[in-house]
Amino acid sequence: MIGILTLLLCPGQAYAQQFQTFKVSGSVTASDTHEPIIAAGVQMKASNIGTVTDINGDYSLLVTDPEGILTISAVGYKTVFIKIAKRARIDVVLDPDVESLEDAVVVGYGTQKKATITGSLTTVDAKVLQKTVSPSLSNALGGAMPGVITRQSSGEPGYDGATILIRGLGTWVDASPLILIDGVERSIDNVNPEEIESFSILKDASATAVYGMRGANGVILITTKKGTVGKPKVTFRTEQTHLRGLRFPDYIKGWEFANLMNEACQVGGVTIPWADEQIEAFRDGSDPYNYPSVDWTNEVLKKDAFQSINNLSVSGGNDAVRYYVSVGFTSQSGLFKEDPTYDYRTNSLAQRYNFRSNIDVNLTKNLSLYLGLAEIVRDQTYPGTSASTIFSRLRTTSPISYPIRNPNGTFGGGATSYEQISPYVLVTNSGFIKQFRTTAQGTFGAKWDLVFITPGLQLEGNFSYDHYYYSEVTRSKRPEINKYIGPDPVTGEDRYNRIADETAMGYSIGHSANRTYYYDIRLNYNRSFNNHNIGALAMFNRRDYMKLSAGSSIANLPYRRQGWAGRFTYNYKQKYLFDFNFGYNGSENFARGHRYGFFPAWSAGWVPSLEEWWKIGWINHLKLRGSFGYVGNDAVGGERFFYLSNVNKTANGYKFGDSQITLNGMSEDLLGSPNATWEVSRKTDVGVDMELFKRILRISADYFYEYRDRILLQRATIPDIMGAAYGNLPYANIGIMSNRGVDGQIELTDRKKSGLFYSIRANFTYARNKIIEDDTAHALYDYQNSRGTYANSWLGYVALGLFQSQEEIDNSPKQELGSYTVGDIKYKDLNGDDVINAYDRTWIGHPRNPQLMYGIGLTLAYKGFDISLNFTGAALTDILLGANSMWPFALDYPGYNVLREYYDNRFIPGAADNSNAKYPVVHNGTSSNNYQTSTLYQRDGSYLKLKAAEIGYNFSKRVYSKIGAESLRIFLNGNNLFWLDNIKIMDPESNNLGSATYPTQRGITFGVQLGF
C-alpha cells in the first residue's frame, strides 16, 4: 500500500517544483473564545498546497500564486476564503460553525452552495443523529429533519432498523427511498454515525431527477468523512449503554386464566371446569404440578441488556495525501434469559465492526485520486428459535398449560401443536443460531481539473465494488418434553404423555452472497462570468448487482441499470436562480423499447432580500423557490422479466403409481406484460427559506404535491374464473396515486455575549396520500371503494360498543358474522339493510406509518456544559390491537394466552355495571363475531417520545492538556426516557396486531470523547 502511494506521489512532487513560491504566515483564532485554534487547515484553494496551525495557532505557508485564495478551515468552525493579495501576514478569526448559506451542500452527483439551491433538500448534522445512541442509523432519522417519516417496529438486536419514508407513501408498491453512501447504493444500517461527514435527503423532483427512475421515492445521500490537511488528529469516542426493555407483554396470572375459563363456560351454559378451591390452588401455588401458574414473559425475558459503541478515527494529511481511517466496534445484547447449565450463549448478541479508510491523493496539481475502503463485519447470535416464534409462543401458551419442569425434572409441554414446546424451552434449550455477515465496500475515484481546456471544467470518475457474504449456522436441539398427567389412580405412579424425545444438537448452515459493481463518469463545469454563475453536469452511470447464491437461474442473472444524467444551473448574483436537471436511464426489468425513460425537472428561485429595494432589515434572507418535474420508480415488486410469458418448469407435480412416485409438473407461469414499464411521478414543490433577526431565526417550509402514475400492478379486475395461478396475473401500469403535504422547520440559534449558546429546533412532515386508481373491482357500496382512501388503510366494521342486554340484541340488526350474545360487539349497519355482513365494512383508520411526524430539539451550552433534548412525535396513525391474546381463547377454548389489557377491561356477564367495558365477553370457543377488524380494536397510535436527552461537559484545555489530549468530553445520554401515547401496552410504533414483536428499549448511556 505504502509502495503504491509513494509511486503515485512522485510525479506530483516533481510537478509542484515548477512554480515560484511566496511565503504567507499568520495566526488563526476563534471568535467566540478568542483562543488560538490548533490544527486548523490552511490551504491554497484548488491546489494541494497546505499546512496546519501549530500549538499557538500560527501557520506559515509557501504558496505558488501570490494572487491566490487561502482556505482556512477547522472542525467546528466556518471555513473562510481569503485572497492573499500579495500580503505576507494574514491573521484570521474563525466563527463557530453554525449552518451557513455559503456552505456547500451535497446534492445528487455533486455539491451546490446552499444559497443557490432551488430544489427541496434537507441536511442534518451527523452530531444530531449521534444523540440517538443506536446501532441502527435509521432509528435516529425520525423527527430529526423535515420530510422523513420513520417507524421502528422491533427492538431486536440486529433487526431493529426503522422503516424510512420520505414525504410519506407515494406508491403502494415499493416506497423505500434510494439510499446512497458515497454515491453507491448501500445499506443505511451498516453506517457508523461517527463516520458521517454529511447527511442530505433529496425530496422534490428537482433534487432527484438526476436519479431518474430511481428517484421518485426520494433519495438519502450520506458521505463519509475525508481527511483534511493537518497533523494526525485522533478521535476516540466510547458510549456504554444500559438498556432496559420497555412494555413487555403483560399476560394474566394462572388463577385469572382459570377464572376466565369458568366465566366462558358460564356464558356458554356448559359445566364450569374449575371449583373455587382449584382456582385457589392456582393462586397460592401450593400444587405447582397439577395447578401451575407460570408467568412465561418473566421466565424468558430479562429487563436489562447492554450496548456498547466505540470508535477510533485518525485523520490528517499533507499537500499530497489526505487520509481518514477509522475503526468502530458496536455490540448490543438481547433480553432473553439463559440456562446456566450451558456454556454457550443463547441470548441475542449483535456485534459489528466497522473499518474505513478514505484516502485522497493529489497526483498532480489538477489530478487527484480517491480510494475509499470499508469493511463491515456483523456477528450475531440468537436463540435456536426466532424471536417472532418466541413472542408468538408467549401469546399462545397459557399460564396454566403446564409447569416449566415436571416432577421428574423433564420439561413440561402440551399435546396441542402450538404449545408442545414451552417458551422457556424455545428460549433457553433449543440451541442457538449464529449469523455472520461481511460487507466489503471499495470505491476508487479520480478527479481531474481540465483547466487546460477551460477553467471550471472538471472530469471525475468513480468505480465501486461491494461484496456481501452471509452465513448462518443453526445449532438446534430439543430436550425431552413430557406432559404430566398426574398419578395413576391405582398404582399412584406418576404418569406422563411423551410430547417429544430429546434430540442431540444439530448443525446446519446456510449461505448467501451478492456483489455489486457501479461506476460513473462525470463532466462538471462551474464558472462565473461577472454576475452570471453557470454550472453544468453531464454524467453516465452503470450498476450491476448479482445474487451469487441465487436459488434459481433467473434470480442469478445480474440486475442491471444504466443511465445518463445532467444538470444545468444558472444564477444571476445569486438572486435569480434557475436549475434544470434530468435523468435518462434504463433498467433490464423491462422489455426493449420500454427500458429507457427521460425524467426532466425544472426549478427556479428568487431571493428578494438581495434586491436593492429590499428594506425589511429584520429579514436577512428570503428565498422563494419552486420546482416541477418527473421522476420514476422501477422498484416494482420482486418479479423479474414480467414482460415475458414463461413456463414454470418445476410446478407442483403429482404422485402416480402404487409406489407413489411424484412426477414433475410443468405449468404456465407469470402471464407476460410486454408493455410494462416504470412508475412515473409528477412532483411539484413550492418552498420558502428565511433567515430573520440577524440570522438567529431560520425558517423553511415546503408544500408538495405528487401525482404518481403508471403504478405497476397485477391486474386485480381480472376475475378468478380466468384461472391464472396465484400471483401469475399479468402486470400493467394502471395504478394512480396522489400524495400531498407540507414539511418545514424552524430553528432559533443564538450565542449570547455571556457565552450562553442556545438553540431551539422544530420540524414537521405531513404527507397524505390518496389512491386514485388501483384496478380493484368497483365495490357495491361507495364507502367500500378503495379509490379515494389512503394506501395501507384497512377495511373494517364500525363498532357501536357491546350489547348490554338481550333486548338490545333483539332491537338491533341481525349480525351475520357468527353467533353472538350479550356482551359481544355490536356493529353499525352502514347500508341500512338491517343485516350486518361484509357489506357493512368501510375504510377505517389512518395507516400504520404516520401521516404526521414532528421533532422538537433544544440545546443549551454554557462554559463547557451542554444539554440537549430531542423530542419526536407522530400523529394521524392508528394501530389495530385485535389479535391473538386480545381475543381470549382465540384458537379455541381454552387455547392461547390472554393479555391483562383484555382481562381488566372485559365485559363481565352478570356484573352490575359493564358500561366501562372496552372488550367483549369471553366465550368457550372462538367467536368470529368478535374477531372482525373493527374500530373496537383500533387505537390512535399518536405519540410523543423524548427520544434523546444528553448532558455533556467539555473539559477546559487546562485539564485535557495534562493528559496530552486536545479535547475531552464526557456525556450522559438517555434514549426513550419518556413516552406520551394512548397505547400503553406496547410501543406505539409496533406493527398492527402487534404485541408479538421484540420490545424496544430505553437506553442510559455514559460516553467519553477524547481528541488527540
Added chain:
Amino acid sequence: MKKISLYTIVFIIGALSTITSCEKFLDMSPDENLTIEDVFANRNYTRDFLTHIYSWNPSEVNMADDGGSYRNPFVAGSDEMECAYGKAYAHQINSGGWNPTDISRTKIWPESYMALRKVNMFLEHVDDCPTTEIEIRHWKGEAYFLRAWFHFLVFRTYGPIPVLDHSLNPEDDMLSIRRSDVETVVKFICDDCDRAAECLADFNRWPSTDTGRALRMSALGLKSRALLYLASPLYNGDTLLAELKDPVDGSNLIPQTADASKWAKAAEAAKECIRVAKATGFGLYRKNEDPVLNYQYIFLDNWNEEILWAKNIGTYSHHLLCSDPVSFGCYAIYDPTQEIVDAYEMEDGSTPIIGYTNNGLTPIINPSSGYVEAGFTEESYEGRWEKGVSNMYTHREPRFYASINFAGSLWKTTRASNWTKPHYNEFWFTGMDGKNNAGSDYCKTGYLLKKMHNPSFIKGTYIPLQTSIYIRLGEIYLNAAEAINESEGPANAYPYVNEIRNRAGLPNLPEGLNKDEMRDRIKHERRIELAFETHRFFDTRRWLDGPETQGTPIHSMNIYAGTALNDGTLANFRGIM
C-alpha cells in the same frame, strides 16, 4: 505536459470503455425461457403439463384447515363431526358466519378455475404434441375427465356456475361470462365424462405405475353422481331459489318445475357404471371375512377393486395426527358427533334410537333393538369392544367398530417411540386422552374418527403410503338405489341397498317398504356407508333436509367428568356442543 497527455489517454480510454455496448448491457433475459408452444412440442413436457393439472386435486382427508389444496370444511360442517380446532373453517359454516369476506378461505372457486384454465390450454394444444395417437387419446380422456371433475367440485359447492370450455385471455370481456343454469352445467360435466369414457375405453385398469390417473370408470362414476345431484329436489323444481336468475336475460338458474325423467337418467347412469365396472374387474371390496376389518380396509387397501377415482396422498399425515388421541402427542380434533354414533344400527339391523326428546338430550330408545345406555358390559368381543365399556357401544353394526373410536376401545399397540403396550382410549376427564390432560386441541365429543386412519401410523416414526378416495363403487350402488326408487319404485332398489348392507355384515332391508320408507332407508344407508367421505353435507342439501339435520345443535358425551372408564360420568350424558 507529457505526463498530462499520458493521463489524458488513460482517462479517455477508461471513460470510453464504460459507455460502450450500452444497449446490450441491459439485454438480460433467462437463458432458457420455455413458452407454452415449446411445452407442447415436447412429449415429456406435455406429460408434465398434464401432471400439474392433477396437483390441483383437493386433499379431502384434511378436514381441519382451510386454504390451499387442503380444503374440506364439509365434513365438520355437517352433523357428522366436530372439528376441535378452533380456527377450522367449518366453524364459520356452523355458526352462520360464512360470508363474502371469508368464503375465500375455501379455495374451491379460484383453484378449480386455475385447474380448468390448464385443462383447457392442454386440450387446445395437445394435438401438436409429437407422440403416439394412442397416448394423445388417453391424455385427452384424462383431460376431459379432469375438466368435468373440477367443474363438478365448483358445482357441488355453488350450484349454477360459469362453464368454461376454453382458456381465457386477460383481454377477454370477462363480464360477458355468466353463470349457466344447473342443467347446462351438469350436461357439460356429463358430456365431458362421455368423451373421457370414450377416449379411455381401453384403459380399464391402472398399470401399477399409473394408478391415480383418471379411468373410464372415474368418468362413469362422476357422471352418475352429477346426474343424481341434478335429479335431486334442490335442483329439480326447487322454488326456494326462484330468485336465483341470470341478471341479463332473467332466466332461472335452477329449474322451477320438477322433471321426473331426471331420476331415470340418473338411474341409467348408475346402472351403466355398475355394469361396466363388473365387466372390467371392479367390484365391491370383500377381501376380509370379518366385516369390521373389511369395511375398514376399503379405505386402507390402496387401489383396491372398489376405487374408481382417488388421489395418492403418499405419506401425508396431517389427518392422522388429527384423529389420534392426545396421549399419542396428537391433536384429537376429528371428533364424530353423538348423532352419527346413535345412527349406527344394531348388529341385527334394528334401529337403536328412533328419536329424541328434551331438545335432543334424551334419546327415545327402540326397546326391541336391545340397545341400553345404562351400565357397562362384562363381555368382550374381539375386534369390536372390550370388557368394561359402556353398553352403548356393544352389539352395534360392524361399520360402527370400523369407523369410531370410543371410550375404552382398543386403539393401536404402539403409540409412540417409547411405548409398546396396547392403548385403550381414555376420553374421560382425567384419562390420559381426556380434557384435563390436553390443551385447546382435545377430543370434544368423546369420540375420535377411526375410519380412513391407517393404524400402522406412529407419530414421528412411521407413515404409510395412503390414498384418499373420491369415488368408489359402493357409492354408485347407493346412487342407483336412490334413483331407481324414485324412477321405478322401491322393488328394484332393494338389490342395490342390500348388497351394500350384506357386505357390511347387516341383514337385508325388511320387505314391503313403500317408496317413502325406502327413501328414508337409502338416506340412512348413505349416511352410514359414506360417513366422513364428504357426502353428508351435500346430500342433506340436495334432499332439502338441511333444516332438520344440520340446523340443530349437535351433542357429545360429557368430557368434563369422569375419573375412570366405568365411573359412569363420561357416558350416559348428552350435552349440547
